[in-house]
Amino acid sequence: MTAPTKGLEGIVATTSSVSSIIDGVLTYRGINIDDLAEKGTFEEVVYLLWYGKLPNQTELTEFKKQIVENMVIPNEVLDQIRLFPKDANAMAALRTAVSSLALYDEEAEDMSKEANIRKAIRLQAKIPTIISAFARIREGKEPIQPKKDASLCYNFLYTLTGDEPDPIAIEALDKALILHADHELNASTFASRVTVATLSDVYSGVTSAIGTLKGPLHGGANEAVMVMLEEIGTIENAEPYIEKKLENKEKIMGFGHRVYKTGDPRAKHLQKMSYELGKITGEMKWYDMSTIIEKMITEKKGLKPNTDFYSASVYTSLQIPRDLFTPIFAFSRVSGWTAHILEQLDNNRLIRPRAEYIGPSSQPYVDIENR
Numbered sequence: 347m348t349a350p351t352k353g354l355e356g357i358v359a360t361t362s363s364v365s366s367i368i369d370g371v372l373t374y375r376g377i378n379i380d381d382l383a384e385k386g387t388f389e390e391v392v393y394l395l396w397y398g399k400l401p402n403q404t405e406l407t408e409f410k411k412q413i414v415e416n417m418v419i420p421n422e423v424l425d426q427i428r429l430f431p432k433d434a435n436a437m438a439a440l441r442t443a444v445s446s447l448a449l450y451d452e453e454a455e456d457m458s459k460e461a462n463i464r465k466a467i468r469l470q471a472k473i474p475t476i477i478s479a480f481a482r483i484r485e486g487k488e489p490i491q492p493k494k495d496a497s498l499c500y501n502f503l504y505t506l507t508g509d510e511p512d513p514i515a516i517e518a519l520d521k522a523l524i525l526h527a528d529h530e531l532n533a534s535t536f537a538s539r540v541t542v543a544t545l546s547d548v549y550s551g552v553t554s555a556i557g558t559l560k561g562p563l564h565g566g567a568n569e570a571v572m573v574m575l576e577e578i579g580t581i582e583n584a585e586p587y588i589e590k591k592l593e594n595k596e597k598i599m600g601f602g603h604r605v606y607k608t609g610d611p612r613a614k615h616l617q618k619m620s621y622e623l624g625k626i627t628g629e630m631k632w633y634d635m636s637t638i639i640e641k642m643i644t645e646k647k648g649l650k651p652n653t654d655f656y657s658a659s660v661y662t663s664l665q666i667p668r669d670l671f672t673p674i675f676a677f678s679r680v681s682g683w684t685a686h687i688l689e690q691l692d693n694n695r696l697i698r699p700r701a702e703y704i705g706p707s708s709q710p711y712v713d714i715e716n717r
């Protein structure tokens with residue numbers, strides 16, 4: 347057996363043609379993320395991840411229709427959400443509701459490729475509806491039905507607030523969704539592939555992935571960044587706060603990355619959005635604080651912001667509640683998870699690495715009365 351690498355760092359565990367990170371450049375199906383973020387729409391990106399090519403106009407129109415038709419969630423799942431504690435963790439609520447969706451999908455156990463694609467469409471369509479329904483129900487409000495002729499992003503903002511969303515907010519959120527859609531063999535995608543590689547179903551794969559994304563070392567970092575910014579409170583407090591954290595050898599959320607050592611190519615887009623949205627809303631505090639932190643961490647630790655760092659101030663400018671930041675990451679990343687699940691099942695083999703045993707050996711079994 348070869349020696350283990352802590353956290354599987356540097357281990358190539360599979361081949362994939364969904365997305366790549368080569369020399370710090372991120373591509374989805376070979377298309378640079380910068381181009382997709384500048385010119386694409388989220389639905390186009392989802393189509394690209396699943397079908398390996400950008401859709402033409404007819405394909406895109408049909409695809410958007412299929413998605414929007416699937417946005418409504420079963421009443422049984424809505425009834426379950428009504429029973430969730432009002433202060434439930436939003437990712438735990440999403441994980442539970444997504445798992446429940448399987449119970450009301452007649453095709454849940456059908457592992458044909460066609461059925462798995464239909465389930466991917468349903469999951470992509472229903473996850474934003476679950477998030478907004480949960481957010482409204484906990485505030486004592488009724489869920490809102492999505493509109494039939496609108497995008498996923500429009501419908502998410504509309505069903506969250508009940509108001510006609512601002513075109514600037516739609517554009518910003520759509521770009522954030524594109525930037526978060528896929529990321530090679532990140533922890534949650536790996537979890538989804540491990541799950542379906544046992545020939546378990548797509549809902550199980552996505553439920554595993556949501557549980558994995560929740561942690562603050564992964565997707566949960568966007569919420570943790572906002573907790574930090576709120577704790578800092580004022581621009582003047584940013585420097586002493588960070589100094590103290592560094593002195594105490596605490597991690598600064600939103601910095602560092604297992605794969606990128608010279609910077610996350612998504613962060614520049616989110617930084618620009620954070621600045622522009624700050625200017626539009628007239629609240630620059632979060633952006634200004636973030637730039638102070640970035641300068642300090644870059645200088646003192648040589649670490650760069652990752653995708654989660656500026657997402658926090660972007661979503662805050664969009665008036666999205668802090669605990670929905672990571673669920674929004676899941677709303678985007680389910681496109682990548684399902685693309686990887688389909689790829690895994692196309693050429694499946696059980697994923698089962700080894701562990702090097704380092705525990706005691708030749709231990710006697712001691713009878714219970716003698717322990």
Ligand SMILES: CC(=O)SCCNC(=O)CCNC(=O)[C@H](O)C(C)(C)COP(=O)(O)OP(=O)(O)OC[C@H]1O[C@@H](n2cnc3c(N)ncnc32)[C@H](O)[C@@H]1OP(=O)(O)O
Pocket residue numbers: 353562563564565567596597598599600601602603604605647649652653654
């Ligand atoms: C979408 C995403 O998932 S992006 C990542 C989101 N997560 C975060 O932002 C959480 C903060 N960042 C981190 O915890 C890490 O950088 C990770 C989890 C992203 C990457 O982890 P790893 O590749 O395992 O790096 P690891 O945690 O071993 O760090 C290597 C060194 O850099 C330091 N370091 C890494 N990130 C940070 C940070 N954010 N703040 C302070 N120090 C850090 C570690 O303390 C460690 O130092 P040491 O060698 O002196 O012990």
Ligand SMILES: O=C([O-])CC(=O)C(=O)O
Pocket residue numbers: 526528529531532533564603604605652653
């Ligand atoms: O790739 C990773 O390890 C984490 C990450 O940035 C992502 O999932 O977007």
